[in-house]
Amino acid sequence: MTGNSAETAETRAGLLMAAPAVAGLLAFVLVPFGLAFGLALTDLRLGSPLPTRFVGVDPFVRVLTDPVFLRALLNNAVFAAVVVPVQTGLALLVALALDRPLYAMPVLRTLFFLPVVLPFVVVAVVWELIFAPGPAGPANALLGLVTLGGWAPVDWLHDTRYALGAMAVLSVWQGVGLQMVILLAGLQAIPRALYEAARIDGAGPFSTFLHVTLPGLRNVLVFVVTVTTILAFRLFDQVRILTQGGPEDATTTALYEAVAAAFDRQQVAVGSAMTVVWFVLVLAVTAVVRRMARGRA
Amino acid sequence: MNGGSGRVRVALYTTLVAACALVYLGPALFMAAGALKDDARVLAEAAGWAAVWPAHSTLSNFADVFARVPFGRYLANSLWIHLWIVTGGLVVNALAGYAFARLRFPGRHLLFAVVMGLLVVPFEAIAVPLYFQMTRLGLRDTYVVQIVPFVAQAFSVYLFYSFFLAFPRELEEAARVDGAGVWRTFLRVVVPNALTPFATVAVVTLILQWGSFLWPLMVTVGPGVRPLPVGLADFHTLPPLRWGDIFAYCLMTAAPVLAVVLVLQRWFVKGVLEGGVKG
Numbered sequence: 001m002t003g004n005s006a007e008t009a010e011t012r013a014g015l016l017m018a019a020p021a022v023a024g025l026l027a028f029v030l031v032p033f034g035l036a037f038g039l040a041l042t043d044l045r046l047g048s049p050l051p052t053r054f055v056g057v058d059p060f061v062r063v064l065t066d067p068v069f070l071r072a073l074l075n076n077a078v079f080a081a082v083v084v085p086v087q088t089g090l091a092l093l094v095a096l097a098l099d100r101p102l103y104a105m106p107v108l109r110t111l112f113f114l115p116v117v118l119p120f121v122v123v124a125v126v127w128e129l130i131f132a133p134g135p136a137g138p139a140n141a142l143l144g145l146v147t148l149g150g151w152a153p154v155d156w157l158h159d160t161r162y163a164l165g166a167m168a169v170l171s172v173w174q175g176v177g178l179q180m181v182i183l184l185a186g187l188q189a190i191p192r193a194l195y196e197a198a199r200i201d202g203a204g205p206f207s208t209f210l211h212v213t214l215p216g217l218r219n220v221l222v223f224v225v226t227v228t229t230i231l232a233f234r235l236f237d238q239v240r241i242l243t244q245g246g247p248e249d250a251t252t253t254a255l256y257e258a259v260a261a262a263f264d265r266q267q268v269a270v271g272s273a274m275t276v277v278w279f280v281l282v283l284a285v286t287a288v289v290r291r292m293a294r295g296r297a
Numbered sequence: 298m299n300g301g302s303g304r305v306r307v308a309l310y311t312t313l314v315a316a317c318a319l320v321y322l323g324p325a326l327f328m329a330a331g332a333l334k335d336d337a338r339v340l341a342e343a344a345g346w347a348a349v350w351p352a353h354s355t356l357s358n359f360a361d362v363f364a365r366v367p368f369g370r371y372l373a374n375s376l377w378i379h380l381w382i383v384t385g386g387l388v389v390n391a392l393a394g395y396a397f398a399r400l401r402f403p404g405r406h407l408l409f410a411v412v413m414g415l416l417v418v419p420f421e422a423i424a425v426p427l428y429f430q431m432t433r434l435g436l437r438d439t440y441v442v443q444i445v446p447f448v449a450q451a452f453s454v455y456l457f458y459s460f461f462l463a464f465p466r467e468l469e470e471a472a473r474v475d476g477a478g479v480w481r482t483f484l485r486v487v488v489p490n491a492l493t494p495f496a497t498v499a500v501v502t503l504i505l506q507w508g509s510f511l512w513p514l515m516v517t518v519g520p521g522v523r524p525l526p527v528g529l530a531d532f533h534t535l536p537p538l539r540w541g542d543i544f545a546y547c548l549m550t551a552a553p554v555l556a557v558v559l560v561l562q563r564w565f566v567k568g569v570l571e572g573g574v575k576g
Contacts (some may be wrong), residue, residue, distance in 0.1 A: 007401075009479060010401060010402065010479055011400075011402045011403065012402075013396075013400060013402075013478070013479035014400030014401065014402030014405065014479075015394040015396075015402050015403075017393060017396035017400065017483075018392070018393045018396040018402070018405070018408060019394060020388075020389040020393070021389045021390050021393035021412070021414065021449040021454055022408055022411075022447055022449075023449075024389065024412075024445070024449025025412055025451060025454075026411075028423075028427065028445070028446035028447075028449065029415045029423060029451070030411070030415060031430075032423040032426040032427040032430060033415075033418050033422065033423050033426070035423065035426035035430065035453075036422065036423060036426045039425075039426055039429065040361045044429070045312070046432060066372075068412040076354060082557075093429065097314055097317075098314070098421070100310065101303075101307045101310070102307065102310060102311050102314060103308065103311040106562075106563075108311075108315060108318055110558070110562050111315075111319075111321075111322060112558065113558075113562070114317055114322065114323060114325065114558070115322070115324075115325060115554065116504075116556045117504050117551075117557075117558045118325070118508070118551050118554070118555075119508025119525075119526050119528075119529075119550060119551065120508050120526075121510050121526040121528065121530055121550070122508070122547045122550055122551050123324075123330070125529060125533050125543060125554070126324050126325070126327065127324065127546060128332075128533070129327075129340075129343065130324060130327070131538055132340075132343070135343050136343060137343070137344070138327070138338065138343045138348060141343070141344030141345075142344075143470060150474060150507070161394070163378045173321075173324065201472050211454050227379055230419065234421055236421065236510075236511055237510045237511065240511075240514070241510075241530050241533070255421050255511075258424075258425055259424070259425070259515070262425040262428060262429075263425075263514075263515050264430065268425060268426075268428075268429045268492065271425040272426055272429075274425075275421070275422055275423075275426075277469065278421075278422070278423040278555060279418075282419070282422075
């Protein structure tokens with residue numbers, strides 16, 4: 001009897017405790033997520049006097065034949081192809097540098113980590129001035145200095161050749177600390193005895209890195225590469241603030257176009273279709289990246 | 298002798314790494330120094346060492362920010378919104394994490410699987426339909442629309458869940474034997490011993506949410522309920538262009554999260570790593 005009532009109490013408490021979070025996640029994640037697929041099959045426009053109709057895959061056809069959106073997907077791919085290896089490589093470099101005898105390691109780690117917590121808007125605005133055109137712009141001035149005046153100043157954010165690269169630079173700067181912290185923890189989890197054994201076997205630093213460090217870091221590296229890929233495909237804030245997709249669509253992204261459609265032009269259906277395409281693409285790319293990363297190591 | 302030279306070598310190496318860290322932080326120092334400079338100097342000194350050193354510092358930029366835009370309002374909005382996101386999130390997600398980790402109730406496996414599945418849905422994938430939903434409900438330009446959708450977080454549920462799984466059962470069983478019910482056991486025995494997940498989730502939530510831009514950009518109209526980042530996006534295009542003022546705004550926007558991270562950084566690192574272990 002008492003066992004039974006205790007069980008009922010536990011059931012009731014469990015349901016009550018789980019309910020708020022589950023309800024919130026269903027209402028604000030699952031339902032809109034499903035709605036994205038549904039809305040993408042209509043001609044819905046906010047503020048339109050015409051009734052909304054079901055139009056089938058029409059919005060998807062429109063989106064996938066829209067040269068600007070295709071350019072946005074290409075930009076996403078190029079951006080990710082540059083940012084993922086560069087950011088992971090730099091993060092690994094910093095993590096290796098910090099995984100050696102060092103005073104005040106946590107302080108130094110925090111310094112490299114700091115930009116991660118800066119709001120994207122702040123980072124974008126600061127780099128806007130760094131990328132200022134003309135010889136007085138800090139980026140141009142620095143390059144002029146290291147090339148002994150050989151660098152011809154460029155207008156980073158308004159030149160089709162440099163704008164996406166400039167986005168990549170500031171994004172890597174902001175994000176590298178996150179990957180570094182994860183990789184550093186992975187490095188510290190590698191048993192020191194393995195390094196000792198490699199040293200006794202007469203392995204040099206490069207060979208040790210190749211045969212002890214990399215295999216020990218394998219799972220962490222797969223995770224880091226996956227996360228970095230997803231984050232790279234989320235590129236939006238910097239674009240919205242710095243270039244609005246320009247010049248000549250050189251920096252536009254899938255999410256930027258989705259928001260521009262749904263929010264700036266009130267075309268909710270088109271925006272939803274872009275979002276769905278983007279999400280499927282991210283899933284596919286993530287799966288491929290994971291497979292590649294797993295296979296290689 | 299060997300120890301002595303080893304210590305010197307470590308000190309030299311530490312200095313080298315610290316120097317690299319400072320170079321890396323150049324852009325952030327540029328911002329902080331610029332915030333303290335007379336506006337004309339920010340640009341004039343941008344291309345040299347003086348860029349990161351405020352030789353003639355002034356606080357007038359900060360006063361300018363408050364005079365030119367309702368910065369106090371933006372700050373109050375941000376603090377209010379994130380106060381509720383963080384505290385609401387702690388309550389709601391801790392309860393769910395505990396229920397999934399410890400209690401037996403019908404449907405718990407299915408519900409937990411759904412929650413974990415939602416981990417892979419990035420907010421950007423639902424922003425457009427959510428915007429449509431909220432506009433339909435007439436919730437644009439409110440605090441509610443900036444708070445309620447972000448309270449329940451699958452990642453937070455997961456962090457609490459994994460902590461409570463590892464929580465020593467004996468403590469709870471002792472309380473149960475003493476006649477305490479499920480709620481009482483949770484509130485009196487589990488919560489007081491769960492500083493780690495609460496601090497971790499609070500710090501991670503604050504850092505992930507504080508800089509939110511996409512959503513408040515879509516759902517806010519005027520300065521009334523607008524948070525700091527959207528205010529900054531407006532401010533940096535507001536003529537006349539004054540970089541000293543803009544950097545002062547940037548510094549004041551970043552300061553709260555920077556302070557939290559400097560004081561509580563180990564909790565954030567913990568949170569990041571918990572996520573990493575799972576992946």
